[in-house]
Amino acid sequence: MTAQSQGLHTYVLDTLGLEISSGQCPPGSVLRTDELAQRFDVSRTVVREVVRVLESMHLVESRRRVGVTVRPAATWNVYDPQVIRWRLAGADRPRQLRSLTVLRSAIEPVAAGLAARHATAEQCARLTERALGMVATSRGRRLEDYLEHDIAFHRIVLDASGNEMFARLGDVVAEVLAGRTHHQVMFEDPDPAAVTLHVRLAEAVREGDPEAAERITKEIAVGALHELDVLAP
């Protein structure tokens, strides 16, 4: 109905994943493959594949004679970008945004420090470029353009850290930034202080100053958390 460009499987998976992660199917509730097949008007084959994927994300558990039971949220693979997307689209976006922002506040400063040590000249150039892009789009309600630069900026930092686990968090950060921009009251232009901090971070990385990079990134994170406190209940 919404985004079925890639086959039945994708549609059923997305629908079910969203329903489960939004709490619409509370933990403990059971789904039966036959019923699901009927409901989506697809074969049991497709349903089974979907269930297997949901199972690999620990969203559900399939047991004989019982059915497919929804697992408690504490067991979900909350680092799976798919799950993150579902949860950000669902009911408890605020809580989710806060959790993820705290995660960012832990990781990005360290990543920035490492980036200051390991960033290549090319990465430094792209970083500065993006920082300037943020400055250029920080006024005049150009939130979408600003967002693009912001995402790219943080992605470069995470990549430049040289740590694979950090690098792969780029998608998460992108989701957070996008979610923050789109689903929150953001009629205002970005905080000028944050923009300045990004410029200074690019400088610190370029100059190979890990301590400064880490400190500045912490300030950015604190600002983001504060913003969340103010705008979200």
Add this chain to the structure above:
Amino acid sequence: MTAQSQGLHTYVLDTLGLEISSGQCPPGSVLRTDELAQRFDVSRTVVREVVRVLESMHLVESRRRVGVTVRPAATWNVYDPQVIRWRLAGADRPRQLRSLTVLRSAIEPVAAGLAARHATAEQCARLTERALGMVATSRGRRLEDYLEHDIAFHRIVLDASGNEMFARLGDVVAEVLAGRTHHQVMFEDPDPAAVTLHVRLAEAVREGDPEAAERITKEIAVGALHELDVLAP
């Protein structure tokens, strides 16, 4: 053949996942469902379900007329505990251990700081208990017992942070600690300094001192990284 207690699906998934994540099937190589079905002597249904799961982990991509192609490692869901287990069991365990330890060094100090603020009395009690357990098992080649306390200790800290993303990293930490103990030259008893630091961390959390908790956890992380530098090339 090895661990098929939970059905064909599990066995095929584990085997394929391990082969892919260990680089045995290099990125770009193609697998065909029919061939896999033949190779494992299972039906195409089972293979398809496995492929779907691997696809959800971004390990492979399935395209019509072309087959199931292995994706480059840069796209893998490296936060998926299953993937982590496969990679730790595979060829590049050293690199993986280092990545994960750096990740820990970023997250655990922040988590410990939060734990010092939010830990319940019961959590503090269990934490102290585990710290004492570590002391008790730190001498006399009782590595397995020590490991159990160590894992439980860090899990409690992550849980007590009150942040879901941190809490769900307990499995990762457990894998790292277990991998470090089992697959490295660890005929020696644990570093006494590390044991002391854990005791002091439990104290800091109990006394509600976030700064101390964060600082001590950083020291633990630095020690772990140093140990890795010394023991792994």
Add this chain to the structure above:
DNA sequence: TGTGATGTAAACGTCGTACTTTTGCTGTCG
């Protein structure tokens, strides 16, 4: 009445086959 063994049916697990759909490739024609 309580407890344990037993049977049954419900749901998933697996299989085989047939058909559909997409799509890379190839070969021909202009």
Add this chain to the structure above:
DNA sequence: CGACAGCAAAAGTACGACGTTTACATCACA
């Protein structure tokens, strides 16, 4: 040499059958 048409390979989907586990109810026996 390039564009278009057709072919075939491989995944996608569907359906029906049977196997396997196991929760639950029933019944026998103490």
